[in-house]
Amino acid sequence: MKELPILYSGAMVRALLDDRKGQTRRVINPQPKMVTDGAILPWDGDPAALLRLLQQSKRPCPYGQPGDRHWVRETFVAFGRWETRFSDKKKRDEWHFVDMTLDLGLAYRFDGAALSASRRNGPIPEWHNRPSIFMPRAASRILLDITDVRVERLNDISCADARAEGAETYLYECYDFDYKVAPELANYRRIWESLYGTGSWDANPWVWVVEFRRITDLVQ
Template identity: 45%
Template sequence: MKELPILFKGEMSDGILDYRKWQTRRIFKEQPPESCGVIEGPQMFAPLVIKRGEEQPGPDVFGAFSEDGVWSIKCPYGQPGDRLYVKETYWAWGRWETRYDAKKGRDAWHFVDMTRECGKAYQFEQPSPIGTRARVSPAWHKRPSLFMPRHASRITLEVTAVRVERLQEISTDDARAEGIQTWIDSFKDGPHYHENGQLDAYPVSAFSRLWKSINGADSWDANPWVWVVEFRVIKPSEVAA
């Protein structure tokens, strides 16, 4: 069993904790070339590699690959049974100081995380008092998800299924599994769906708006290949197991 990090925005984390989100779609880091055959996956598969003019089996890959075996990509989110720990924007207790940064060749700001040292818990809503870099005494500081340490993560997931598909192949049920919520309006013309407060008559259309708000205006029309990762929330008692 592997344990891997995965980034989520705060509202997506809330959907996971509310048990209304149990799927996530992530764009392939490398899209297959148009010349590839049918894309399959994600079962184990040994792609062909060329060595000294001869074709030989490559290493097994749990991910996506072309039917002709000339292209493959490993799934960065593990496989069923693996665990994902969620990295999200958070608040840590600490202070800033300047240190020499060899890469930059100059002094740079560095955050000193004192949360556990001071007996505090990481926060996921804005606490007080809020600190600034100029303050010497510790305070709460907003930290990007990228810098979240493993011990600060509040959500651990178990991967239950992985598949590959084009983004626009998402179904109505899958859009709901992505956390799209139902909104019953006052016009008595049936349910509507919303994300970020925008109403829509269809879950897939609501999801497409959400997708574009995260990945860019043209990202839906590009219809990229995506990983579809299904998961369940692991209870705290299971995390230590």
């Protein structure tokens, strides 16, 4: 069993904590291709066959396999101070955050209250808002048990799977909504494009579909 870090936005963290989210979709990179009449084209075959080919070509899902676990990285608050360090790569001083939270026996805080502390405080330790990418394993409060991994085209998501992605089932006020589309699908499209940009839904990429359950019976 492996434990892998995974990033989630604030809205998706709330969906996880509310047990409304049991799936995540992540773009397959690079996108799969197939040879047709001597031309290399985007894969347009069976998803199950594609999954087998990816595994056989040593391109398994980078987000884990059934039995592995995700520990969630989210925006958080840490106690520490800022200092400058010389970067050999950039040949200049850069700001570096010294996380003192666990060293001082303090607990991490979550659901990030807005703080005013900044780099200008220099050596004075304070609570600081920190981006999710910097969250250490010890600060993570959400652990997910992977139960299934498959591949599919993004636009093939079902209404049930959109709900399992944490998409709401009610309509937001908008002017371009296609009323033939279920609300959860429209809302999941908004979630997707908020992460990957305008037009990313219409690109309809192949995605990894990772299903999981939140572990609630362990003391972390």
